[in-house]
Amino acid sequence: MAAALDDEELARLADLHGVATSYRPAPDRTVAVPASAVVAALAALGVDAGTPSAVRTALADRERVLRERLLPPTLVHWAGDARGPAALAALPPGTRLHVETEQGEEREGVQELPQELPQELPQGLPLGVHRVTATAPDGRTGHAFLIVAPDRLPAPAGRSYGLLVQLYSLLSRRSWGMGDLGDLAELAGWAGRTAGAGFVQVNPLHAAVPGAPTDPSPYRPSSRRFPDPVHLRIEEIPEFAYVADQSRLRALLERADRLRADVLDKGALIDRDAVWELKREALELVLRVPLGPGRQAAYDAFRAEEGQALEDHATWCALAEAHGSEWQRWPAGLRDPRSAETARARAELAGRVDFHARLAWLTDGQLRAAQRVAREAGMPVGIVHDLAVGVHPEGADAWAQQDHFAAGMSIGAPPDAFNARGQDWGLPPWRPDRLAASGHAPYRHLLRALFRYAGAVRIDHVMGLFRLWWVPQGSPPTEGTYVHYDADAMLALLALEASRAGSVVIGEDLGTVEPGVRETLQRRGVLGTSVLWFERDWEGDGRPLPPERWRADCLATATTHDLPPTASRLTGDHVDLRDRLGLLTRPAADERAEATADAAEWLALLGSLGLLDSPAAGPPGTDEEAEVQGVHRFLLRTPARLIGVWLPDGVGDRRPQNMPGTWDQYPNWRLPVADAQGRPVPLEELTASPRLRALLEVLRDPADPGGAGGAAGPAG
Template structure:
């Protein structure tokens, strides 16, 4: 049903954090459909067939409850909810550190268990998150590189960039260029193909990294594998795949790369570990525990039954069933293999961060956290209780997309997160911070609310569901502080009022992209550099936008026209694009940043402009350094454009290696601008 929800349904929805209406723009409110609200409530375990009865039950439940399942306070403070407890209530805390305390004064940071007992005999045992007030922030200004790891091939890559290339890039950029960080795409484990979905933003697991990025030859056991002839054949296959991409213009073939690497890794994994390596591996297994066992089990079962667990035999759809336990025992070797790969990938990621820091980078590797996971993947299987069945994350209709968006990612249930003390979220952050100097959170607004779309319905018929942002930010502050890591929120697009202010107050940096920074409340002109915010990562472009050269030449309009993506005549689009870049060029000229009328000069000028802003971090899209014209991802396309499969290329479209970038005069001229300006 598309009619708006009634009064009782709206009130019921409010008590569960489900929106009955939303504001797509200032001053405009749109009612959500009753069907969307009812579906969202059903995904939260609420039967809203009789809204009045469900409302009465919820109000009675809340009235009887002493405390919510998770409380949050900043270190040195006291949770507000404790002030509403009846006089004489007894408080007892079991801290994360193993202490037993009466009361909550002076608690260390951590996730503790709080037991309260009221004079009338009622009691509650809840999670208590005590977190620092702010996250770590950069002490000094720095600049760095933005790159999709798979797209950066070296002379040693097996058809796509790998973690060896990342470590090499970080070492060179830190020592030779004075860069402070390298930001990469999500390196989460993908859902295996063929064909594998190439998008890094729809992974099988966000908790564990993808072993396709392993540099096989850098694994110590590689030198001791017995079948040397077969390894040489597989190495030759990796070289062939590299040659196809670099020499013949082929697209990156992730599946072919993985097939060659998988066979090589099986030979390498057959080599017994030495005592020191075995001890390190055992420690990793113990630390990762059930989560790793579940992930490796899913990988082993996917090899037998396919990559969508919802299509598996019924008994295997439950990770805790007897059938799954028997299957795990029968696939013990494959489970062990995938566990070993998780460790090896974690090790090389740690090595890359170490290489970055040893090269003098203040931050190092900036990893990217995707907003969700594939519904058929490992996380969705292992954490079923925490995901909202029958729902998908997306975006409502707005000025950029009148039809809204459905990203095909199941959302976390906010109630289950709270009941668990945010355990899956904490584990996820802790895993990523193991090897990250900073973390970029895609669609950071999702810490506050997400647009839930009922399965089978268009995204226009969704609604917002709210999360406990204070708890989400507290857990983020806790884990980031423990790791000493910076956090960057991708806060582009439509942002709810107050969100940016809350993020800034907690120390989360924002994201500012040059083309979007205009005086939208005034004359609409480009925002002068001194008016930019300081607490941000400032860039000219992103992986979802045209490279800077294509923006200045207008080539991106022609690309969108050829793919049928324009919503108005191409002449109007070209005129609009020319006017947009013309305004920026005029400002660059007035500021004395533009050397001449060449394309290279314009690219350098916009980066000089970024250095005029107070932004704490300034990022350079690596393909811009060599004049690449092609976006890595073109939103709104699927088969029409090779999203996420393009190598970094020069202005003429010829793929270039890491070694060629390091020796490029064009790249060096741009990097000199950044090095001299920070």
Template sequence: MAASGPAEPRRTPSEPAPRTALARLAELHGVAPAYSPSPDRTVAAPDTALVAILAALGVDASTPDAVTAALARHAADAARRLLPPTLVGWGDRAPAGLDALPAGTVLRVTTEQGETRASAEGLPPGVHVLHATAPDGRTGEAHLVVAPTRLPAPPGRTWGLLVQLYSLLSHRSWGMGDLGDLAELTAWAGRALGAGFVQVNPLHAAVPGDPTDPSPYRPSSRRFPDPVHLRVEDVPEYPYAEDGDLLRTLPQRAGRLRAAVLREGALIDRDAVWELKREALEALRSVPLGPGRRAAYADFLAQEGQALEDHATWCALAEVHGSDWHKWPAGLRDPRSPETARARGELMDRVDFFSRLAWLTDAQLAAAQRSARDAGMAVGLVHDLAVGVHPDGADAWAQQDCFAAGMSVGAPPDAFNARGQDWGLPPWRPDRLAASGYAPYRRLLRALLRHAGALRIDHVMGLFRLWWVPEGRPPTEGSYVRYDAEAMLAVLVLEASRAGALVIGEDLGTVEPGVRERLRERGVLGTSVLFFERDWEGDGQPLPPEGWRADCLATATTHDLPSTAARLTGDHVELRASLGLLLGTLDEERAAAAADTREWLAVLSRLGLLHGTTGGSPASAEEAEIQAVHRFLLRTPARMVGVWLPDTVGDRRPQNLPGTWDQYPNWRLPIADAEGRPVTLEDLAASPRLHALLGVLRAESAAPRAAGGASGGGAGPGPGGGP
């Protein structure tokens, strides 16, 4: 029997308890007062989390009186407001919500194209401005996003390669894969192999450090690519540099870096690579740009405008004051302050240097996509959009008004991680995005899609909601914050359709009901990974190929998961055991992994997909099993099939092992063969094992697919994922 406590104060029905009032206030601002880690369980968010998150949204909920006042202000604002900040229209239909306007309200639309119209119907795609005047004299103005109803499907069925660019070294790269290697890969894969796309990791600019964080998923800027990916010799000014001796010695030094990785077992050293490239790029500044090049650079500066100036200014200031802008002199922490303007003028030479690097990198990205399309690829490059940015980096500094101060994105506790996850990425404020007509989001998408045939969106569920964690609190003490998914999707569809690009959402892990359906409705493909595809609502058995959804990119693995060879052999269990990451005992984990593998191999055998697994060596049997896995993927109705490039040579090591930091060399490993020997791009092109596997794709990709499955199946439980 529970001990008795003080009697609760008597309240009238119109006077809600503080918790109820706080929960209602949170919901009004898109903050979830509770979440469901499983269908049969609901967990209340701590009051402290709700108060902190509301404060980050500019709402004081620190006391019961403050909550009451905030509720009253919200009600008064809603009564006065005629229009929300942003409205969405799909196709020729008028935006939802206009029917709630008072009768007799007069509308006027100023379109993005400069026209003035008296109706919100039949508008061209774009972001327009809607003005409304009600009979009582109230007026309102809103951004009106008009998008095509959905994105088109991929052009037929296509397969391609998935690769982390830094891991793909050639005999020409300077210690890590670069954009020259990417162009070479796309030309070879398209022309010689018949591949339709190459998907790469995020190429976003990193925050410089000592050492630099190698994760592509915690960038300084998502808007601008990192010049560390430049192929220096491909810069047009390279042959004309005055300091010829320097440019002759740098490739020699780069060759030593490359040899250390390829022959001596060294890790990829991003900082050492950048030090060499930076020396070379500084030397190239002495070469005057020709008239055509100068005009192209001027066009780029005008096109990128304030965003590029901010990015280059942050880079220049970081050279002087360090890469954490929170520790800069107070005046420089504000990108719009007089002190920052003065410092920009004093550092104009460095601002120009970093602006030029962005231009050069953009040009090589364009060349890589041209190489892909010239090679006959139906899609070409698939770029990757990280879920957020580093709190100390350029985007967080330049767009402070759009980010929630004191908050970090992560994931709630689940069956795979009882402590939850904190990814250390500040979230965008949904209210500020809506007030701007989603301008930062639009500009970001436009920049990424400029040289892409498709865009992969990491943790695509973030278009709907994100788990916010207050600074200094564990991930268990956070809550979900909802975004206007209709507006986020409309902007995404609008920008992708303008670029003629596909969109692939990484929808692995915990996905709330209805999300996949809404994404599919708008033509956004999902991601299905073989070993997660089971009948989770039934007997839990592997999902047969005809049960898979069609609107997806189907793969055997990803950068965050074991390679196919490691999973089939159980090597991934041994690796996790060596790092103390197992949830159960080693024997239990070994047995579970072996049972899972046997189950999948039985399915492959039953379908007649296993060829040549008897009578040969274990190595040949392993190759046959990996080929069978990809035959299975081709039996599904998936519109895109991705091959993890390290799988083509039997690589055992994951590129990233979630749950580790310095215990494992995440994001620093070159592609290697089954014995752990690094493999170059030239080695890949000559690999019999690769050609045998990709021969399966070439021979069978045109075979008849299983019928059905366009809306069935779907990824089941998997890792929560994240940077």
């Protein structure tokens, strides 16, 4: 039986492996985690703590390793810091250092790192991920990765506003039943040139796990490293024009017309599986067309650059076609990406592996093209891509990188004010020890791939760079514990890759945040996320926070994909929806009264600041369009560097894209952008909408006090 949590030896062992034995949901409250959760987390890290004697043995082993090692697995040096990593400064006198830089140079020395790395690094080690070998006078050696990173991430160029949208929901009259990368480029080109927007933020476009049906959530992807080809605009693939079987292609285009019409004209839900089935058939035809010499050279270069990661991803896709997506149920030999059986299968399925590698290349190309369109339209940021917090346990990343994932665990959240039962997201966590031993290679390569087509990246649950709530398989989320990561290394790699790409980083830091995390993120240049309805003086009287007291280093918005649209919040429709879905924990009348009071309090503040053209005499929602504009005028009064406009707010959409706590009770992730009556609004009509144009004019009008385009606005 596991030792009790108050056992000092178990607590010390857990601490040495970054496993929490308690946490603080509030400054004045400490909660002890179950001993079973600590033991399970340690087991997932390869540490046996199942008995008191096993704890003593494991503790002695860990203390010996820490005592005898010369270097930790990963070191960090921030440019601008005159001091080097403490681990190098603490090496025994006379220790020799050998550094192999990422750029292929070699350096030797016996100095501590503060002398090797002058403050500005003009002649010191360059930015990058280097290898350090230390040899002590007694013959001991140690190896480490050394991350040399810029002191801060890139900042936005001035102040701007942008549009937030779930790409699948943005259908045009040219898309095949869901929004695609052609639609994204069209929106970005229009928003930049006509509306003066600085960015467009979309949901994660990571590859999904195929299924029947496919999990529609973009936050449970098969792979975060590679994008999903379902987003391709088929007609914009150069080889499309040379397809030999034109009659079959015409038949597919006719089916696409019907699929699109079902959503836009008949009110059907977005059917991702039907869209992918149609596009896959078309892609089978398009990819039979030989590539020209230049295109072939570009594809070959992409495969060489992506290397083993792309081979693994494409192999998983090919094997999933043959054996289903649940790789844990594949023939035993195929469950190991490095087995001889997998190597044979890869050779036998070479054609399908090439097919899926080509799809990754084509999608990457259209993603880059969308960013080029955005920048050419004058956007200082361009496309903001979303990085999900984890991957599906049955997906390609979990198969290819299984040595880096903690078996038998999933991530989630502990109980809080919004969910007393906690949350289990069903996503396997990375092992911090394996990440550190590899120089955080999977994370580093993921960032590099994402930044090459992103003007900015939003990191979902950015607190996960510091710690994640691990839930043992079979246990409720209340019986989990926090496991800590090397946040300094994770942030250093983020700064390194973002600076190489010139990209901005936005952290989704809503909810319970560990003390000091927001301050650390701000110091390194990671913008936070501030949502109007949550910005209250929680340490004072609880009233809405005046605009001048908002933080500057953030993306400020009225809502998100998990929250009610602004019109729904103002009218109270969101309470009625939650009531219909059985999600209320109190009487509906009480919930409605509280929601009305909340909206009225905000509108009173807006009115006192002169942000409502004509304050309505009735309850919230009486003059809905004017109130939505007033909300965004308020956001402009804050010093926030970026202002986000939920695109459905521009046409009065009432429906959230996702209702947390529901699965089949609500059509999560399957709704097209719609107007106040629920009628789908295609891209062509959306960009012509007088209501949307009036809202965006508020944000760009130089004469508007605090406008994003006006000299009167705060500089941030």
